[in-house]
Amino acid sequence: EVQLVESGGGLVQPGRSLRLSCAASGFTFDDYAMHWVRQAPGKGLEWVSGINWNSVNMGYADSVKGRFIISRDNAKNSLFLQMNSLTIEDTALYYCARGFVVVTEPPEYWGQGTLVTVSS
Amino acid sequence: QSALTQPASVSGSPGQSITISCTGASSDVGSYNLVSWYQQHPGKAPKLLIHEVTKRPSGVSNRFSGSKSGNTASLTISGLQAEDEGHYYCCSYAGSFTLVFGGGTKLTVL
Numbered sequence: 636e637v638q639l640v641e642s643g644g645g646l647v648q649p650g651r652s653l654r655l656s657c658a659a660s661g662f663t664f665d666d667y668a669m670h671w672v673r674q675a676p677g678k679g680l681e682w683v684s685g686i687n688w689n690s691v692n693m694g695y696a697d698s699v700k701g702r703f704i705i706s707r708d709n710a711k712n713s714l715f716l717q718m719n720s721l722t723i724e725d726t727a728l729y730y731c732a733r734g735f736v737v738v739t740e741p742p743e744y745w746g747q748g749t750l751v752t753v754s755s
Numbered sequence: 756q757s758a759l760t761q762p763a764s765v766s767g768s769p770g771q772s773i774t775i776s777c778t779g780a781s782s783d784v785g786s787y788n789l790v791s792w793y794q795q796h797p798g799k800a801p802k803l804l805i806h807e808v809t810k811r812p813s814g815v816s817n818r819f820s821g822s823k824s825g826n827t828a829s830l831t832i833s834g835l836q837a838e839d840e841g842h843y844y845c846c847s848y849a850g851s852f853t854l855v856f857g858g859g860t861k862l863t864v865l
Contacts, residue, residue, distance in 0.1 A: 682853070687852075694852030694853040741789070
């Protein structure tokens with residue numbers, strides 16, 4: 636069974652940084668692309684970033700480009716999102732999601748999310 | 756990266772069929788057969804219903820089907836059931852290893 640467990644969310648002040656983690660199990664982690672998708676309270680889904688299996692190809696939404704960095708550690712079956720220069724608009728539930736083989740394809744399995752609240 | 760355009764809400768009665776549209780641009784929906792659809796119930800993670808325009812993952816009911824014409828993709832739900840009520844999102848590959856979601860459509864089963 637595919638399991639994705641996010642952690643690292645919390646309350647942070649504007650301008651500060653936060654690092655999200657996602658622990659994956661139940662599948663061969665380095666066979667798949669991975670994504671971060673967020674959902675602001677009461678709002679729709681917003682794709683944040685994706686990374687292919689070997690970290691060669693990655694993409695970012697314009698709203699986070701230059702501030703967020705996606706990475707993965709295949710040896711530890713883990714996905715990360717380093718979030719810098721946070722703003723109030725980054726407040727959301729952040730989902731870790733497993734894609735298909737290539738990062739051009741969409742998320743298939745989702746975790747339950749970790750909540751990030753940016754507030755002074 | 757502009758969000759794909761979906762109707763804010765649709766409704767239908769049990770047993771009926773409904774269609775949700777998803778309009779993008781020539782740079783995303785129109786260029787790639789990489790449109791997917793998700794269902795989300797309140798407080799739950801999204802569930803993938805359709806990928807690559809028409810493909811259903813294992814376990815997804817065949818009452819859900821997808822199509823695409825030009826810059827617009829569509830999700831059709833046939834034999835509407837009460838459990839289908841929720842939010843639906845489309846998603847498309849948009850080039851340069853980026854994805855874009857639609858704004859979401861709330862489906863009400865009357």
